[in-house]
Amino acid sequence: MSDHDELHAILAAPNNPLLTWNAPLSEEHARSLIDACALPEGGRVVDLGCGWGELLLRLVEGAPGSTGDGVEKDPAAVARGRRLAGDRGLDGRVTFHESSAEGWPGTGYDLAVCIGAVHAWPGTTREALRALRGAVEPGGRVLFADGFWTEKPTSAALEGLGAEEDELVGSLGDLVRAAADAGFAPLRTTVADQREWDVFESSGRAGWGERWALENPDHPLHTDARATAARHREGYLGGYRGYLGFAYLVLGV
Template structure:
């Protein structure tokens, strides 16, 4: 069982692959899409959940997503057809970091995908080249909510605290226009859903050759979350605009 398959099973009960509940996602989309007829792009869209929700909320919206996972894109295509938004959804099977579009976008998403670009600022740099004048970026990333242990630092690498995150974003030429810090409930719900969905699948499929591996991954992830990073890792979503277009 590869990482992609594990992720698909783990997110079965929490399709937004980030610690955000439905109300938070809705508020972020309302803030990020003020008109409703925007052209939006998701860099690292996975199964397309952000795009599908935006398209469902706004009948005049047009959306594109980029991801390296063909199975995730296939899920997005199927869901788009079921929801009746597929004619306004274009999906690209390629590396989001190298994606080049023929037109600009009013909104660029990248939530929980900064690792694909080499970090938060690198992700903003990639998003900037796709923005139309006056466009916005909705980006989500982790931060240290309190002093991390050496084990947590080794696990997550170049994570910084929230004030420093904001300072770096602003110094990089962006102005935050809205933000959401995930609550403890959102963080816990996400992790319980992640580990629980994977463990439940393993218990429901005992004869599957991948069952023991999936259960082991769920157990290891849960232990790391509870013992290493639960009390120190936070998550923030920012809507930002270039300080000068």
């Protein structure tokens, strides 16, 4: 393994103990989303692009007799999800599939979830919404989360994020309209607040890279880890902080 690959693995989100989930989301906000999803007892839920599936596990924990499928192509994330499920006695109710979300054949779910994983579909947001629409039974719900621009991004914001402006559907209003155009009834719209963003970014590569470097001062990759953390910190604080929003939509079918 090259130094680059080793550092990438060390700092990758599935190996980061500071992250509960790979999104700007507080515990209170998560509880409110779980309540709004209203997964019924004995219901079925699929999380497409689930990462390690923390939200999926909590949804199943909150609905007696329910079962879940977590679909994720990153083997490290799948491994973490399976460990978490086993630790919480949910390995018989939640199944993690090491597979791409695009083309997932499952249908007839009571709830479908996709949190910041629209990149799994080539047409991004609109393609993801169409796929989620097809996964859910009439009367079911979808929890969909995606980025949007709070205002026109500056060149520094785009550079810090490593993105093009048209990679997002547009504003928050544009995102909700895209969901409505896909045949959904928008039931609830909330956005990550600035504190959620700051905690998430400080717990991601910026914060974890610095913490790992402090805990491993003699590691050959110590300096590289700090440099990576500094780049991510500056990309956020000097770039896309305040420009990139993240919305959670609860949608009816």
